[in-house]
Amino acid sequence: MRKTNNGKRRRNPAPYPAWEPGAGRDPGRIVKYVVPAICILTVLALFLSSEYRARYGTPTPGADTLSVMFIDVGQGDSELILCGGHSVLIDGGEAACGAKLVSMLRGLGVKKIDCVVATHPHADHIGGLIDVLENVAVGELLMPALTENNIPTTRVYERFLEAAAASGAKAVRAAPGDEYAYGEIRFTVLSPLFAEAADLNDMSVVLRMKYGGVSFLFTGDAGVEAENAMLETGADLSSDVLKVGHHGSRSAKSAAFYRAVSPRIAVVECGDGTEYHPHKETVGALVSIGAQVYRTDRDGTVVVTTDGSRISVTKEK
Numbered sequence: 001m002r003k004t005n006n007g008k009r010r011r012n013p014a015p016y017p018a019w020e021p022g023a024g025r026d027p028g029r030i031v032k033y034v035v036p037a038i039c040i041l042t043v044l045a046l047f048l049s050s051e052y053r054a055r056y057g058t059p060t061p062g063a064d065t066l067s068v069m070f071i072d073v074g075q076g077d078s079e080l081i082l083c084g085g086h087s088v089l090i091d092g093g094e095a096a097c098g099a100k101l102v103s104m105l106r107g108l109g110v111k112k113i114d115c116v117v118a119t120h121p122h123a124d125h126i127g128g129l130i131d132v133l134e135n136v137a138v139g140e141l142l143m144p145a146l147t148e149n150n151i152p153t154t155r156v157y158e159r160f161l162e163a164a165a166a167s168g169a170k171a172v173r174a175a176p177g178d179e180y181a182y183g184e185i186r187f188t189v190l191s192p193l194f195a196e197a198a199d200l201n202d203m204s205v206v207l208r209m210k211y212g213g214v215s216f217l218f219t220g221d222a223g224v225e226a227e228n229a230m231l232e233t234g235a236d237l238s239s240d241v242l243k244v245g246h247h248g249s250r251s252a253k254s255a256a257f258y259r260a261v262s263p264r265i266a267v268v269e270c271g272d273g274t275e276y277h278p279h280k281e282t283v284g285a286l287v288s289i290g291a292q293v294y295r296t297d298r299d300g301t302v303v304v305t306t307d308g309s310r311i312s313v314t315k316e317k
């Protein structure tokens with residue numbers, strides 16, 4: 001029980017003189033002050049609610065918006081792009097995430113994915129794609145061209161290749177400069193720029209996507225070598241939204257690259273409690289160039305929606 005003053009009920013001090021029936025009922029005052037105040041407050045409330053919806057409203061995939069879901073797959077990458085009935089899935093996290101992706105795709109009503117991009121054949125990117133390829137129709141499968149030195153011999157890669165062959169998806173090798181369009185989803189391949197690399201991460205397919213005046217950069221696990229190679233090509237890297245390379249590792253953190261991209265929004269896809277991703281200096285470098293940083297380990301799935309000029313971000317957590 002709440003303690004009262006010597007057992008007596010404590011009365012709130014009256015901040016205003018007690019209202020008495022009949023007092024302050026001057027109709028002139030109501031017309032002069034109350035009615036305009038109500039009007040101003042109503043207009044303000046309507047403005048704020050529409051502004052709020054525009055910036056933070058739940059994105060509804062439709063013909064006039066493009067949504068990118070940076071899916072929380074723990075320590076791994078997966079991004080689903082939806083626009084006007086078309087879809088592109090970039091990576092699928094570890095094999096254990098496959099069921100989650102398939103049920104998410106079904107929930108969203110995605111019956112066919114126009115293009116699946118396997119940025120590079122590491123388990124935290126291609127694992128979950130196995131279930132997707134086995135359960136959802138896929139038009140094209142975009143992958144880096146790999147030489148014998150870079151082709152992995154892992155069981156997950158074998159299973160991925162088996163699922164890809166059985167799916168009937170058309171395999172396409174990513175080459176810099178190539179452009180793809182699926183409805184209004186349009187992107188250009190910027191990397192890999194090497195025939196083979198000492199680090200398989202640097203063979204990641206990197207895509208720049210444009211929708212109206214808004215651009216996105218998806219970097220897979222590309223590291224500093226790949227970043228420098230992209231800078232050397234002189235390609236336009238500037239992007240409003242950056243999928244941060246290699247889960248926010250310092251191995252993908254060329255300051256010059258970040259300056260060239262100059263993102264307003266940066267999304268790090270990383271697992272909860274992982275020891276080294278993202279590195280503090282990576283997040284710090286992004287913040288220092290003015291980017292708002294989102295992390296799937298803290299924010300859950302992050303959804304960026306745009307109408308081609310405005311951008312809204314929603315977080316799962």
Ligand SMILES: [Zn+2]
Nearest residue numbers: 076122124221
């Ligand atoms: Zn990775």
